[in-house]
Amino acid sequence: MLFQRPNYDWLIAGLGNPGAEYEKTRHNTGFMTLDLLAARLQVKVSKERFQAQTAQAVYDGQKLLLVKPQTFMNLSGQCVTELVSWYKPEMDHLMVVYDDIDLPLGKLRMREKGSAGTHNGMRSVIGLLGRQDFPRLRVGVGKKPEGWELADWVLSHYQTEEDRKTQFNAFLRAADVVEDWVKNGLESAMRMANAPV
Numbered sequence: 001m002l003f004q005r006p007n008y009d010w011l012i013a014g015l016g017n018p019g020a021e022y023e024k025t026r027h028n029t030g031f032m033t034l035d036l037l038a039a040r041l042q043v044k045v046s047k048e049r050f051q052a053q054t055a056q057a058v059y060d061g062q063k064l065l066l067v068k069p070q071t072f073m074n075l076s077g078q079c080v081t082e083l084v085s086w087y088k089p090e091m092d093h094l095m096v097v098y099d100d101i102d103l104p105l106g107k108l109r110m111r112e113k114g115s116a117g118t119h120n121g122m123r124s125v126i127g128l129l130g131r132q133d134f135p136r137l138r139v140g141v142g143k144k145p146e147g148w149e150l151a152d153w154v155l156s157h158y159q160t161e162e163d164r165k166t167q168f169n170a171f172l173r174a175a176d177v178v179e180d181w182v183k184n185g186l187e188s189a190m191r192m193a194n195a196p197v
Helices: 026-040 073-087 120-129 150-154 161-184 186-194
Strands: 010-014 047-049 052-059 062-069 094-100 108-111 136-140
Touching: 010 026, 010 073, 026 062, 026 094, 026 136, 026 150, 026 161, 052 161, 062 073, 073 094, 073 120, 094 120, 094 161, 108 161, 108 186, 136 161, 161 186
Parallel strands: 010 062, 010 094, 094 136
Antiparallel strands: 047 052, 052 062, 108 136
16 A cells, blocks of 8 residues: 655744753744644644654644754754655745744734845755745744843743733734634735734
8 A cells, every 4th residue: 555645735834942941932932833823723743753843733624734843943944844845835835933033022024935034943944945935924032132142042031921921922923823824825914913013
């Protein structure tokens, strides 16, 4: 009997770093957003494949593969490229969710394509895919304070209850945007993500 390769209509990768020490840090925005989305869809992102934890889900009749790369942030492209090579989603059906230090805390920004900016995880994804024509959703974690090293800032935790609440609400909105993207398309999701809050 021939192996039947599963088909997914949409592939959503949330970037972060594996391991307990990195949980709930700014750099794990993609992981936290995906976990909230998975909880809504009543799945758990835990099946190991292609250097990632994954979950299969269905939303609005569409089959989704939720992905948390386990390669550490700067090598995220290894996992994403393997998954794209195997499952062959259309590029407009691939989304990457990640943190952005150039956006204010809790602010969302969605684009249909573009460069990696200053984000090493996204730089890895674009570099190994060899293309940048796929949607991405950025969640602002705020600029690093004066005197901080960038690595220390993105690997730090939210210090106040107010900041934790702001970010949790941002993750909820980001999950809303992903669902809207699947259900209503890119333009609708971009309007939702890029609207003032």
